[in-house]
Each structure stands twice: as C-alpha cells, then as structure tokens.
Amino acid sequence: MKNLFAILALVLAVSCGAKQEVKLLDKADFETTVDGKAVSLYTLKSGDLVMQVTNYGARVISLWAPDRNGNYADVEIGYENIDRYINNTGERYLGAVVGPVANRIANGKFSLDGKEYTLPQNNNGQTLHGGTLGVDCIVWDVKEVTESKIVFYCTLPDGQDGFPANRAIEMVYELTPNNEFVVSYNATTDANTVLNLSHHSFFNLEGDGEGTILDHILTIKSKAITPVNEFLIPTGEIMCVKDTPFDFNEPHAIGERVNADHAQLKAGAGYDHNWIIDREDNGEILKVADVYSPKSGRGMEVLTDQIALQFYCGNFFDGSYNNKYGKPILYRGAIALETQRYPDAPNQPSFPSVVLKPGEVYNHTCIYKFYVK
Numbered sequence: 169m170k171n172l173f174a175i176l177a178l179v180l181a182v183s184c185g186a187k188q189e190v191k192l193l194d195k196a197d198f199e200t201t202v203d204g205k206a207v208s209l210y211t212l213k214s215g216d217l218v219m220q221v222t223n224y225g226a227r228v229i230s231l232w233a234p235d236r237n238g239n240y241a242d243v244e245i246g247y248e249n250i251d252r253y254i255n256n257t258g259e260r261y262l263g264a265v266v267g268p269v270a271n272r273i274a275n276g277k278f279s280l281d282g283k284e285y286t287l288p289q290n291n292n293g294q295t296l297h298g299g300t301l302g303v304d305c306i307v308w309d310v311k312e313v314t315e316s317k318i319v320f321y322c323t324l325p326d327g328q329d330g331f332p333a334n335r336a337i338e339m340v341y342e343l344t345p346n347n348e349f350v351v352s353y354n355a356t357t358d359a360n361t362v363l364n365l366s367h368h369s370f371f372n373l374e375g376d377g378e379g380t381i382l383d384h385i386l387t388i389k390s391k392a393i394t395p396v397n398e399f400l401i402p403t404g405e406i407m408c409v410k411d412t413p414f415d416f417n418e419p420h421a422i423g424e425r426v427n428a429d430h431a432q433l434k435a436g437a438g439y440d441h442n443w444i445i446d447r448e449d450n451g452e453i454l455k456v457a458d459v460y461s462p463k464s465g466r467g468m469e470v471l472t473d474q475i476a477l478q479f480y481c482g483n484f485f486d487g488s489y490n491n492k493y494g495k496p497i498l499y500r501g502a503i504a505l506e507t508q509r510y511p512d513a514p515n516q517p518s519f520p521s522v523v524l525k526p527g528e529v530y531n532h533t534c535i536y537k538f539y540v541k
Contacts, residue, residue, distance in 0.1 A: 259370070272296050280332065380499070386459050392406050396436060
C-alpha cells in the first residue's frame with residue numbers, strides 16, 4: 169500500500185511539473201470507524217494543487233502548492249494519522265469545518281423566540297465553534313467523490329450541543345484548474361435555529377512546520393473590527409482600524425505590528441479578531457483578503473460572499489506538539505482566515521442576524537485562490 173502511494177505521489181509530482189515530490193499520506197493511517205461510521209482519506213487534484221481530506225470533521229489534512237520555482241510544499245498544518253485528530257491533545261480545529269455557529273458564544277447561552285438555550289462551555293466559560301461535538305467531531309457522509317471534488321453531508325439532530333432544530337448540511341470541497349480551493353455550503357432547518365459555518369484551515373505558505381508566518385504579507389479589505397473582551401467575546405462595539413495595528417487595507421507583514429502596545433492585541437494575545445468586510449450583504453463573491461510569502465513566492469487570495477473574516481495568527485500554538493512531519497507547530501506558525509458572520513451574533517441584537525428559518529436556505533462560499541509571483 170505504501171509503495172503504491174509513493175508511486176502515486178511521484179506521478180502527481182511529475183504531472184504537476186514539480187521539482188520537489190508531492191508526498192501523499194497513507195490512506196490506511198486514516199481508516200477507522202467512529203460511532204459506527206467509516207472514516208477514510210480522499211485525495212483531490214486539479215491545476216497545480218493536490219489535497220487530502222478526511223470525512224472526520226471534513227478536515228483538510230494536506231494541501232500541496234508550488235512556489236515561484238515550481239517546488240512543492242504542503243501549506244496546510246495537520247497531523248499524520250486519524251488517531252491524533254480523534255484523541256487530540258493539541259489544536260482541535262486543524263483543517264476542519266466549524267459550527268453550527270463558528271467562533272464564540274458568550275457564556276454558552278443565547279435566546280431565540282423567547283427561549284433560552286444552554287450550550288457546552290468549552291472555552292474559558294464560552295462556547296467555541298459549536299461546543300463539545302460541533303461539526304468537526306462528527307463523521308460526515310460522503311455523497312460523491314471525483315478527481316477534483318468531494319461532497320459531504322450531515323444531519324444535526326435537535327438538541328445536539330444544545331442547539332435547536334433538525335438541520336441538514338451539504339458541503340463541497342473542490343479544487344479548480346485555476347488553483348482555487350472552493351468551500352461551499354448549503355443548509356436547511358425544520359425549525360428556527362442559528363447557523364454560521366466556517367472553514368478552519370491553518371496555512372503556512374512556506375510549508376507545514378517551516379517557521380512562523382510573521383513575515384507573511386497580509387491585506388484585508390476592512391475599515392473596522394468587532395473589538396473583544398478578555399474572553400474574546402465581542403463587546404458589541406465597532407472599532408475603526410484607521411491608525412491602528414488592525415489596518416490591513418494596505419499590505420503589512422503580520423509580525424510588523426502584532427506586538428504593538430494596543431489593548432485589543434493584548435486581549436487577543438495578538439491577532440484573533442473579526443474584521444468587518446467593506447461590502448454589501450448581497451451574496452456576491454468578492455475578494456476580501458490576500459496573504460503572501462515573500463520567501464516562497466506563494467500567495468493566497470480569499471474570496472467569499474460573507475460579510476466578515478476572522479484572522480487568527482496562531483497565538484496559542486506553543487511548539488509543544490508536532491505536525492504530520494514530526495516538526496513542532498510553532499508559536500505563530502500558521503494563519504487562519506475564516507469567512508463568517510459576526511461572532512456571538514445570537515447575543516448581539518445590533519449584529520447581522522444568523523437565524524435560519526424553515527423554508528430558507530443557508531448559503532456560504534469561501535474560495536482560497538493560490539498564486540505565485
């Protein structure tokens with residue numbers, strides 16, 4: 169089996185014109201059963217990209233992209249086998265879909281239609297990314313797989329992690345000939361509920377385990393953030409980014425101002441905030457951010473139909489556990505750019521709603537488009 173995958177890796181590398189081999193992970197290391205459902209590993213390729221994903225939490229495990237010289241590196245932070253995702257002692261959300269309500273809900277509570285709902289408090293007394301189970305610790309059904317696309321499906325029963333309603337979610341991961349990694353969601357419900365899904369890949373454009381992302385150059389099309397308290401819960405205010413370390417309308421290295429003397433950087437232990445995108449909430453897919461590694465020449469645009477973006481620069485990695493290649497996952501060794509609606513929206517009447525009602529369809533598209541220069 170491992171010889172077969174080594175041969176396939178070499179074929180992929182040659183067919184993509186790489187000077188450095190794409191090293192596929194062994195499918196056997198991801199085959200198991202969780203709650204009676206089969207877990208496996210799937211390989212997708214299109215254009216210059218090669219990606220491996222598992223249906224446990226719909227996680228992206230590896231994503232290979234070329235640099236300016238045509239050398240490939242895996243730019244996705246991840247683990248080498250399924251056991252490390254299931255019995256996790258490090259970062260839980262590597263490469264996963266998160267929800268049903270991404271980001272944080274204050275005190276693990278919210279009210280809907282006059283009824284209060286209580287959720288698991290899994291992050292300093294708050295609910296993070298859906299709670300104990302979320303959508304990252306379930307086995308998604310695989311409805312379809314092609315060379316470049318995989319279609320996932322799940323149903324969330326009424327009361328799971330305290331959230332109301334029976335919900336059905338279909339999610340597609342697709343690689344395109346234009347070097348795009350496209351994530352698209354649609355969801356329905358049989359009763360009023362709250363829903364705000366997101367994707368939580370951690371990227372390092374120099375390669376998984378290849379130093380920090382502090383020299384990556386970031387641009388975000390945003391004039392404001394939602395500032396947070398010491399528990400990373402939005403205060404309800406809107407903070408203008410002009411003349412602050414949070415202004416990325418012009419490109420800046422992530423490390424340039426991350427340690428500046430600013431109350432919000434202290435609250436987040438660095439960048440871990442929600443940027444409000446300069447756009448109308450009209451469903452149009454627009455470019456909202458760009459990140460570029462001067463060292464490798466790899467860049468990644470972020471396009472979406474969502475109105476907000478969580479930028480997190482790996483403040484809670486500490487080097488105490490290793491990645492899939494046996495290298496420490498360093499402090500600020502990866503960046504997450506999560507398209508979303510505002511955090512804690514169920515508790516913030518002034519924020520755009522995340523309520524989903526019967527007869528409505530939740531739609532969300534996020535595109536990570538890779539380039540070199």
